[in-house]
Amino acid sequence: MHQFDYVIVGGGSAGCVLASRLSEDTAVTVLLIEAGDPDGPALMRDPSAWGDQVIPEIHWGSSTVPQPGLGGRSLPYPRGKVLGGSSAINGMILLPTLPSDLDDWVANGAMGWDADALAPCAARVRGLGDGQTPATPSVHAGQQGVSATPFASALVAALKDDGLWHDAQVHDLMIVDGRRETVADAYLPPSVLARPNLTVRAATSVVRVALSGDRCIGVEAATPTGVELIGASREVLLAAGAIGSPRILLASGIGPADHLGEVGIEVAVDSPGVGARLQDHAKQPLVLRPGSTATTSHGQFAEVSALLQTADEPHARVQLLSLASGFKPAGAPPFPGFGFVLNVIDPMSRGTVRLRDSDPSSQPLIDPDILGDPSDASVLVAAIRAARDVIASPHLAPFRGEELVPGHASTDDELEQAVRRTAGTYFHPYGSCRMGQAPDAPLDVDLSVRGVIGLRVVDASVIPGRVSVNPHATVLAIAERAADLITQARG
Ligand SMILES: Cc1cc2nc3c(=O)[nH]c(=O)nc-3n(C[C@H](O)[C@H](O)[C@H](O)COP(=O)(O)OP(=O)(O)OC[C@H]3O[C@@H](n4cnc5c(N)ncnc54)[C@H](O)[C@@H]3O)c2cc1C
Incomplete structure (x- = not known):
């Protein structure tokens, strides 16, 4: 032995x-x-x-x-x-x-x-x-000295302007000399x-x-x-x-x-x-058709993150992560525009x-x-609304287009149904x-x-x-x- x-x-x-x-x-x-x-x-x-x-x-x-x-x-x-x-x-x-x-x-x-x-x-x-x-x-990670793209800079500015988001940043990635x-x-x-x-x-x-x-x-x-x-x-x-x-x-x-x-x-x-x-952190995509192309520095799909904390919450329950054009989800066509994933980082x-x-x-x-606990779905509904406010920021005007996912849902009920249909795992x-x-x-x-x-x-x-x-x-x-x-x- x-x-x-x-x-x-x-x-x-x-x-x-x-x-x-x-x-x-x-x-x-x-x-x-x-x-x-x-x-x-x-x-x-x-x-x-x-x-x-x-x-x-x-x-x-x-x-x-x-x-x-x-x-x-x-x-x-x-x-x-x-x-x-x-x-x-x-x-x-x-x-x-x-x-x-x-x-x-x-x-x-x-x-x-x-x-x-x-x-x-x-x-x-x-x-x-x-x-x-x-x-x-x-x-x-983080020892690359790569500068943020125009899209990443605009998104960080939009998130910082909106009082609900904090820790908005271009985060570090485990990429060295262009390789994972x-x-x-x-x-x-x-x-x-x-x-x-x-x-x-x-x-x-x-x-x-x-x-x-x-x-x-x-x-x-x-x-x-x-x-x-x-x-x-x-x-x-x-x-x-x-x-x-x-x-x-x-x-x-x-x-x-x-x-x-x-x-x-x-x-x-x-x-x-x-x-x-x-x-696990539940993940809700919010996808827009491109206005103009939102790219990333490394070719990796997600450079910006931020935390959402509403006034009545003791700590953040949702993280926003940006998605840029060209991202290729496994088995699916290349990602059409820019968007976010909204993630329940304090699941019940x-x-x-x-x-x-x-x-x-x-x-x-x-x-x-x-989303077994109803409050996890509720925080995603609130997060979609907060993210739509960010998208409406003038900083993002050059990039935004029509919302494809979750699309036209707007009432609480419609949004919750869309979440249960389209959310997944982070x-x-x-x-x-x-x-x-x-x-x-x-x-x-x-x-x-x-x-x-x-x-x-x-x-x-x-x-x-x-x-x-x-x-x-x-x-x-x-x-x-x-x-x-x-x-x-x-x-
Ligand atoms: C698709 C995906 C995307 C993610 N993206 C991010 C991200 O961008 N940032 C981030 O912070 N986190 C991310 N995570 C999460 C992060 O990668 C994990 O939390 C972390 O790697 C977990 O480390 P671990 O050591 O617990 O497990 P793992 O890294 O999964 O290691 C477990 C290892 O044990 C081996 N193993 C299992 N069973 C046996 C066995 N019976 N005998 C021998 N070997 C065995 C496995 O093959 C594996 O190599 C992601 C995870 C996934 C899957």
Whole structure:
């Protein structure tokens, strides 16, 4: 049996950070296991082809179960399956975690995850070290010096003129020299991959974790010749994402006893919170026929974002993201004009990740319950009205044309129907295996799985509260902090 100090499951955004940081100590051995290939196709690196990039070779091909809040529609639910994970298929937008969101995490029981604790980790993600030495490796977003297009400048001006929007900005993108930078590119450059204490095994899928009593002793991985046991003498770190990690825990008998009973899996730890409280940001498109062409600097589709906060709300509940001409949603014609997506960044809806059956090759049942809570639809109705006011701004006169989606809807009722017909997912699953102090939180605040020794989860599933921006930078900061916690635990 192969044996390592640490076995990391999932070479996605969080897993690449962990592998890089933990293998800095030459005294420990680290194995990173990724189900997908070590490299994706060349198209994956072309920022202008984003919509086309969600291609079969590099994602899991999952869909949601029918969503009652969307009139029973099922949504394609891509998640990266390649070294780099979802950072290889995402929209490349990198926005920092809001300190007020971390207050919300602490209020949800995540003691020690306040803004002060996360700040140095977030700084390391961006290459800022301890003030004297730069942190390496790190991501390079925002170091491009690309200037905003006329469309982006006009939109930021229109948003700033309107009193309801804040944080209007041309945001950073994970694009370096005109190419997508995945987290694998950033954190696992050849110099890191050459470390003798780091092993990367791609195209290897973990079926379940291996338990001996209450200790996790390794993982069972599917290989062409059967299931292989790989040992972890210190810890197994699940970084398989907000769908993948709860799925592995459930398959290992760690989860709600009633659900495990339904699918015929023996219960190792009755943990009701595993796969519960799945959250996602609902996304509502607002599309205009072009007046004149709205382009972006990088060829990437979305340069500007802002948050919408009405006077009676304690914090923003909707983010606006710009869309420019030429964006090619997967399987659809090029985007006709300019527009926005309006995203519920503080959803009240809560969904689940469940197993279909005990077959490890079956797709999990993914239910983000998009717009399941009526207030999520109401905030989108209000957001469409607020966005139409922005479109009416003189700054945008050269660009605007007729509204195509949601089109002519204007009353509350018409707008809500349009929302339920046209809203979708912003592809931001999180919270399905949260840390906290509540009895049903599956993880302790050091991200260890309650009831099991030597097992942690480190990815988007651990997020216990609000994420008011696109979550990637937050996931990377979580992984940086987790690496610190794991290193400290070693003494
Ligand atoms: C289409 C899309 C667009 C997005 N756009 C943005 C954006 O522009 N900005 C932003 O901030 N966020 C964006 N996100 C979200 C962001 O990319 C994710 O929140 C983040 O990458 C999640 O990181 P993770 O480590 O939790 O999971 P992932 O990066 O998904 O990594 C999980 C990894 O585990 C592997 N894995 C899973 N199961 C197993 C198994 N059984 N065995 C072995 N390996 C396994 C997977 O193949 C994958 O590589 C987007 C996401 C998607 C899908």
